[in-house]
Amino acid sequence: MAAIAEGHPAPDFTLPSSTGGEISLSDFRGSKSVVLYFYPKDDTPGCTKEACSFRDSTAEFEKLGAQVLGVSRDSLGSHEKFAAKYQLAFPLLSDANGKVTEAYGVWAEKNMYGKKTMGIVRTTVIIGKDGVIRKIYPKVKVDGHSGEVLDLLKSLDD
Numbered sequence: 001m002a003a004i005a006e007g008h009p010a011p012d013f014t015l016p017s018s019t020g021g022e023i024s025l026s027d028f029r030g031s032k033s034v035v036l037y038f039y040p041k042d043d044t045p046g047c048t049k050e051a052c053s054f055r056d057s058t059a060e061f062e063k064l065g066a067q068v069l070g071v072s073r074d075s076l077g078s079h080e081k082f083a084a085k086y087q088l089a090f091p092l093l094s095d096a097n098g099k100v101t102e103a104y105g106v107w108a109e110k111n112m113y114g115k116k117t118m119g120i121v122r123t124t125v126i127i128g129k130d131g132v133i134r135k136i137y138p139k140v141k142v143d144g145h146s147g148e149v150l151d152l153l154k155s156l157d158d
Helices: 045-056 058-063 076-085 099-103 145-155
Strands: 014-016 022-024 033-038 066-072 092-094 107-112 115-120 123-127 133-137
Touching (some): 014 092, 045 058, 045 145, 058 145, 076 092
Parallel strands (some): 066 092
Antiparallel strands (some): 014 022, 033 123, 123 133
């Protein structure tokens, strides 16, 4: 996680979105906090549970002036199918070339069942309206995570 740090500006990016067109982090500067969550793969058990948890809390995030954005290296087509299948109302951003996952330090070696592979380490980054990173949740455990993020947003003076 050396690539980013709390209290520092979040690296800006522009990525294609499952909701159409492209989304830039800077689009929200001055108007919304951003819940930027990085996840390994569309339509897998943990990632589906996490996405549906954020989906089920969308109204609460909106009341707090926060925009949820999901990011993985899956293709835009994969994101569109995943979003449609689970009625995800927030954008899923396709980082197919990996520049954003690398800039945020979430692309790392993972060890699964004794096999080492490179992949996205499930991470959530809370970015204030000013573009500054407020909180980094590394190695996220899905259960209860969206509630934890909501609690943090309620405590911010953003």
